[in-house]
Amino acid sequence: MRSQIPSFRLPATVLDEEVGYILDMVLTTHFNHYVDSLKGLLDQDYDAIFVGSGAPRGRDLPGLPGRQEGDASIHIGIDWLSNVAFEHIEKIGKRVIVLGGGNTAMDCCRTARRVGGEDVKVIVRSPFDSMKASTWEKEDAIHEGIPFVDNHVPLEFVIEDGKLVGMRFEKVNAVFDENGKRSLVPTGEEPVLFPCDEVLVAIGQENAFPWIEKNIGIEFDNWGMPVLNAQTFQSSCAKVFFGGDSAFGPENIITAVAHGHQAAVSIDLFCDGKQVNQRPPPGTNLLSTKMGIHEWSYDNDVTTDVRKIVPLVELTSALQNRTMxxxxxxxxxxxxxxxxxxxxxxxxxxxxxxxxIECDACVDICPMDCINFIENNDESELRQSLRVKAVIAGQDIYVSGNLETGRVMVKDENVCLHCGLCAERCPTAAWDMQQFFYQVTKAAPLCIK
Ligand SMILES: Cc1cc2nc3c(=O)[nH]c(=O)nc-3n(C[C@H](O)[C@H](O)[C@H](O)COP(=O)(O)OP(=O)(O)OC[C@H]3O[C@@H](n4cnc5c(N)ncnc54)[C@H](O)[C@@H]3O)c2cc1C
Ligand code: SF4
Ligand code: SF4
Structure with missing residues (x-):
């Protein structure tokens, strides 16, 4: 997080505060230690070990002509971002090509703009719309004046007098077969040359465990990933657990944190001599939010307000200060x-x-027409008979028990706005708005001691 997510998106002060909460839990820490042998750790007889070493290897283009000769000016995106974060790199050439269409490419191009890149462009194989980067990350890059060149496949790094001077690309079109599988088909046009001083390669990340010995009982699959139980995060070596990007490949922070919680539950059970797959359930509860007639703990006004845009710092200042x-x-x-x-x-x-009492008052008031009083039927028939047909098969519909007239109440949860107007209108309180509480299972305090 600290070394790769640029501080103009995730400032060090925020990280320090968040990490501080954890460090304040009185842990024994060993910073500035590279673990070069898992066997060495196992030999120290820890009761359990959690591996959260991330997905540290950025993909390269080793076979592309010119890669070796241009090496001094070609950088792996995530390594370059770390070097910038640690201030080993403070500037970049004026003309920069960023290869790749994911969020790392967006961080690379925006960082390059802040450390001297004037003509920074993102060049990607796929069409703009199918780039992996999040829409808002693309918007932020475009806002900072970074153009995107899509449908261009790298052909070679162009080297003159031993120095990188540009990259040549083949233009392609994305063509989809009847199964939706995509192929990038050359257009037949002449290759395109983009001059540049430096290239940042941000075409994906993968896992690497050079420090985990092959003969210590940890099984890896054909892709070099540890074989894990997806619920417990336990590896084939019972006392070793994995989580975060190192478990199932690169994801995001919230997923890594969720893995950490689940692995902590497992480790707690394991250290207590219990089965790691016999897990305590999460806490769930439903509480009526009605505090008195027509008095609600939330707003039930139905509006069509669009999302508010988060204001940004003025662009010139932003580009002058990498950490702002x-x-x-x-x-x-x-x-x-x-x-x-x-x-x-x-x-x-x-x-x-x-x-x-089947007065239909809730049917009248519902702004989404999602309440239905109808004859019961097979689910597929019921779905078609609703006032608004329930077309998403994976989304359950609610079917009540038989009512006085023999009909049932059917509601498509996917359409409901949770406005509460049905409950407000109902003369008999047959509808009640109840707040759902979910508390993820946490490891018992025993683990902290
Ligand atoms: C450029 C970029 C931008 C991103 N932006 C976002 C974002 O905006 N939001 C989001 O949610 N996610 C983002 N992510 C993804 C997010 O950073 C990761 O999913 C998350 O950090 C994974 O957490 P982790 O704890 O598994 O691994 P990491 O955060 O990678 O931490 C692994 C740690 O283990 C250490 N380590 C590795 N090997 C060893 C060893 N042998 N000995 C000792 N220490 C070791 C590393 O130094 C590192 O400190 C981004 C990723 C990248 C590359
Ligand atoms: S809470 Fe749902 S079912 Fe009730 S009135 Fe609002 S949209 Fe209709
Ligand atoms: S749920 Fe309430 S408002 Fe709706 S039909 Fe039944 S009694 Fe009437």
Whole structure:
């Protein structure tokens, strides 16, 4: 996080605060230690070991002509970002090509703009719309004046007098077969030369475990990934657990944290001599949010407000200071307005069959037409008979028990806005809005001691 996510997106002060909460838990830490042997750790007889070593290897283009000769001016994106973060690199040439279409490419091009790159462009094989980078990351790069050249496949690094002077690309079109499989088909046009001083290669990341010996009981699959239980994160060596990017490949921070929680539960059970797959369930609860008639703990006004845009720092200043946080965040009013757009997904509509007198008042008031009182039928038929057909098969519909008239109440949860108007209207409180609480299972305090 610190070495690769640029500080203009994730400032060191934020990281220090967050990491500080963990360090304050009185842990024994060994910073500035490279672990060069897992066997060495196992020999120290720890009760359990958690491996969270990330996905540290950036993909390269070793076979592309000119790669070796141009090496001094060609950098692996994630390594280059680390070098910038640690201030080993403070500048880059004026003309920079960033290869790749993911979020790392977006961080590379935006960082290059801040350390001397004037003509920085992203060149990607795929069409712009199918680039892996998140839409908002692409928007931020475009906002900083970075052009995207899509449908261009690298052919060679062009070297003159032993020095990188550009890259040549083949133009392609994305063609999809009947199964939706994509091929990049050359257009037949002449290759295109883009002059440049330096190239950042951001075409993917992979795992690497050079420090894990092959003969210590940890099984790896054909792709070099540890064989793990997807729920417990336990490896084939019972006392070694993996999590984060090192477990199943590059993901994101929130996934790494979730893995950490689950692995901690496993380690806690393991150290206690219990089965790691007999896991305590998460905490769940439903609580009525009604505090009195027509008094609700959330806003049920149905609006079509669009998402508020997070204001950004002025562009010239942002590009002059690599560590200046770009997003200014919401002021109190914008934050309040944005929070008002909440769809109350945590508030469930709970229906009690035997309270319903089938007056249809809730059907009238529902702004989404998602309440139906109809004859029961097969699920596929029911889905077609709703006022708004329930077309997403993977999304459950709610079917009540039989009502007084023999009909049932059917509701498509996918359409419901959780506005609560049905509950407000219902004369018998057959509808009740109940807040759902979910607490992920955490390792017992024993583990912290
Ligand atoms: C450029 C870039 C931008 C990203 N932006 C975002 C983003 O905006 N939001 C988001 O959620 N995710 C983002 N990610 C992904 C996110 O950074 C990772 O998914 C997350 O950091 C994974 O956490 P981790 O703990 O598994 O591994 P890491 O955060 O990679 O941490 C692994 C740690 O292990 C250390 N280590 C490795 N091997 C050894 C060893 N042998 N001995 C000792 N220490 C070792 C490393 O030095 C490192 O400190 C980004 C990734 C990249 C590359
Ligand atoms: S909560 Fe609102 S949208 Fe959902 S069923 Fe009730 S009235 Fe309809
Ligand atoms: S408003 Fe209440 S009583 Fe009337 S049909 Fe709806 S759930 Fe039944």
């Amino acid at each position: 946080e770009v997003e200014l965040g919401f002021d109190a009013q914008a934050a309040f307005d944005e929070a008002e757009r909440c769809l109350n997904c945590d508030v469930q509509t709970v229906f009690t069959d035997d309270k319903c």
